Amino acid sequence: MTQVVLKPDTAQLQAMKKHYQPQLIPNKNPYAAFTAKVGAVTITAYSSGKVMFQGGGAEKEAGRWQSVSPTASNSKSIKKTTTSKGKSAAVDTAKLPAGFAGWSVAGSDEVGNGSYFGPLVVCAVYAAKEKLPALQKLGVKDSKMLTDVQIRQMAPAIMELVPYRKLVVTPEKYNAVQPRYNAVHMKAVLHNQALYLLLQEIAPEKPDGILVDQFTSPANYRNYLKDESHKVTEPMYFVTKGEQYHLAVAAASILCRASFLEELEKESAEAGLTLPSGAGAKSDQVAARLIQKGGLELLGNYAKLHFANTQKALKIAGK
Ligand code: MN
DSSP states (O other), rough: OOEEEOOOOOHHHHHHHEEEGEEEOOOOOOEEEEEEEEEEEEEEEETOOOOOEEEETTTHHEEEEOOOSSSTTTTTTTTEEGGGGGGGEEETTTSSTTTTGSSSSEEEEEEEETTTTTTTEEEEEEOOGGGGHHHHHHHOOGGGSSSSHHHHHOOOOHHHHSSSSEEOOOHHHHHTTTSOOOHHHHHHHHHHHHHHHHHHHTTOOOEEEEEOOOOOOHHHHHHHHHSSSSSOOOSEEETTGGGGTHHHHHHHHHHHHHHOOOOOOOOHHHSSSSSOSSHHHHHHHHHHHHHHHHHHHHHHTBBBBTTTTHHHHHTTTOE
């Protein structure tokens, strides 16, 4: 179970209390100032001033109250715990130099890797330090903490404001490449390519740093690039939850998600079915209908076939 702890200031705590007023639930804990339930998320404010968000969607709900601030000291108040593993892991800021959030950074992120239907999208954004206040004003933050509607509204404004490069791998292309490149290899090549094109575009200007939202170890990442003719190397940083450490990665995540949604919508229109995001049972059902209509050949235009969903869909379709 995901849990996020925030330590808001007094004004923000008041705002939270007001916001959650309609969803308050009783809590006998003497240290709880108030408790609310929003969907699967339980929000408890303690008399210590800490507010805990627990349950599925906790990050998104907590995200309403968080922002990536270039001036803030790296969100020290945010601590994420994965209780299922029984380990608590404070957000790791040790990997990045002090003041990194205020640097001019080229950042990259991807979306669609975990979704059966739809493309894999990788974006790189260059956020020069002069652009950071404007990005912040737009409300740029981790795309997982924004609604799809907010994301689609924000994306055009980001594209106006900062240089970016976007690579969209359609399911068809993905299926053609996937037997030779595993998903991590593919992502490494795409991040590198998006960053390379972006750096070419902004040259002779150079970023103070390059931040990749980490999906594999830096050693693995470099190893996967050994056959690439253009390698983006220094000054490179890798950090998980990169969106929290620089607005360049946060903006990249928003552009990726907006593009993913747009593609999924296009594919849905073409397929004549609403293709769901994610990789759950709904995806199996929709895939089974596509198989009945046109076999794996048709399905392969819309879905990443190596996912386990394909076998489940074949069973449902009776094939
Ligand atoms: Mn990411």
